[in-house]
Amino acid sequence: SAVAPLLPGPPAFLPLAHAPPSHESRTPKIAPATAPPTPSAPAVAPQRLEFYMYRVEAAGEAFPRENTNAANLAGVLAYLHGKFAASGTFQGGRHLSHIRRLKVSVLTTWEYYNVHRKNFGPGVEFTGGRCRGAACQEFYAHYGFVVGCRNIEGLRSAYALSQSSTCDAPEQCRRAVSYSLPGACPGEFNSDKTAICASRMPGGRCAAANGGRNCTYSVQEAGAVAVAELPPAGTSPEVFWGGRGDPVRCATRVLRVKQLFEAHFPRCPSCDALQAPPCDFDFLYKGELSWPVHHRPITV
Template sequence: AQASLAQAIHILASYLLQALAGQPDLRGQFAAAMSGVLSMLCVASAFPILGVGTSSSATLGASEFGADDECVVENGGNSSECALNALQHRGLKRTSVEASKANTSAEAEGSQLPWGCSGCMQGNSPPGVSLSSTSTEHRPIYHFMLNCWNSCGKKSGFCSWCGPGNACCRYMYPGDPPECKTVSYFPVLSWHTCTSPVQRAAPPAPAPALGPVAPGVPSSVPGTTSREGEDYQPVNRALAAPSDAPLLTFYMYRAMGDNDYAPENVNTASLAGIMWYLHNEVVVLTPRKFGITRIVRMKVQTKAPAPLHDVGMNFGVRYAFDSGRCTGPWSCDKQFGNYGYFVGCNNVGDFPTEKWSKANHYADAIWYSLPGPCSNRKFSQHDSTCLSTSPGGACAGEPTGRGNCTYSATPAGEIRIDELEGIVNYKLFALTGGREYVHTLDRGVNLHFWDGKTDPARCAQRVKAAEDLFAAKYGPAEPLETPKCDFWRRGFYGSSPA
């Protein structure tokens, strides 16, 4: 019996490690082997690895694993750790001491890695709820992220145009009815939009409907108007009128965890920029920094306000955000007053992150900033006053180039990082010694997707792999050309940057 048990554990560990090493042809065999082995084993300490709860009485003593030379009993012969060690030990043998120390120390210190980009791409989010209840692929909200004010009869509250039981509400708007006060997630922060309140009631008589938009990949409605922003009275009167700047349409990407939050007061990137960020800041830690699990694509339209376009730019400086608050460089409010709530950009390696000029090997890596309401405060400090006085640049429909209407963004799909890398189960991968990327080794452990960070050809292959995965899930992308980041520091700031 002992020999059979030891052999079973060997089989399970072997298939597990091979599957997690990125060999898809073994996944089916692994699943079958797992089913057979687990039917033989009633080992409670092995089940937490697989996320399965068991009774504490279903445990076996350490002596029953004695014949298994892969089982390392530590902590004075603690039998509850033995089965877990048996599954992990072979994988951990393949993890170098250097790799283990690199990730463990960085995680324990909770500090920025010296080769990282510090505040260039914050992973902070406003109040939201879990992906399971708000994912754009699952929520029953019609006309997602669109302006619902006119379509719901210029009234907030329950509205059938938003879908059964849903409501037209605005983030922190004091005049909205009680059901809007129970909304925990707003897809946008700057206008009335369709939401799913906790308080449920029979919806009112149907409003004029345009038909539901396919969940997950809705489209904007050009010309949609809103009462929001009507009290925007900029000191620079050129910002009160639409601009003649060109309308730019392209994709932006966000690295996110399993929470949804609005694309306002955040940093985004080109696909190459996201891959740089993941490579340098996220996959070097186990578990990943900020719990990032996916790459979210957005179709974005931008239009520069007249004062910015007059100095020859479609984009201003790329600001960083900390929990929704614009942190510079220098004064955000001053430049928003001069140029409106512009979309910012910088090429990785250019100001304000020029120190990475020699560390970037991803061609066309660009980062962006999208200013939203109350950008001079953290999310926890928002109120209705700052929503009015600091409206941000997001607008429903096609942006006009007015100082408070410089960009719009709609979802255009997402991919999971595990799927991109070929990881079947991230938790098992990490438990058995896998590491996505170790900076000091320039490679992963039991994974090779991120190997060769300084090789431009391999970096291009990684970007192409992400493009191909989006295409496989959503069909060929629209032929949208990423515009040049034309921010010019001297032209923007003149002689007085502060």
């Protein structure tokens, strides 16, 4: 079916309350603590979250289902726009050809939730199937393969989600977010993973997430749209990708991607129907990976 032309303006939405910092923080915050915090109220069960993640991929690139990163729609467009050069090409040594949509179901472990009361752990960057960052393997060994998140900062763009979820600060619900999906042998590059390693560190991907240490998320493909389709007919890439810091033009590009997915995959839930939740991770306590873990709910 035909895709509606690029609209002159996006749906009304509130601008971000604060400009993003000039750099991107990849290191989880550490809060001082010498003993596990005592829950002040009966435990509320972790939420089962079902939503879309997105990835920008190169032509012919194999789709990784684990040990990889994905983002919400604002995040993936911010990343893609950052690769766009003034000449109308994409930088980075790869031909970035399409945006892939993933339907994911996430349920964190009780081991992690008992300490943090959060649905996401710290966001971890994966390169070639290997997690980067201090103690990422130790974290997964301690709590299970918890899906991580981090707010994307410092991309010098104005991308945000036009539909807010419910949270304490509405502007935080609309931020660009990156997610990490830990899989088997997260401490090894893809070429170095072995069956023995996978038996010890099997990862969190499974057929239906149940919150077990090795079953924290499931992934299904939900279509892809070509990057070349994003500029409507008669609109040059230079014009379409102009205004990287303009909230109105960024929101219009977000809307364009939604239109394309709905046109090409009308039987799938819309992008807004399964919009990604905000990143609720805040910090890790100093020394918490040495604390005992509790495999069942803690109530006080």
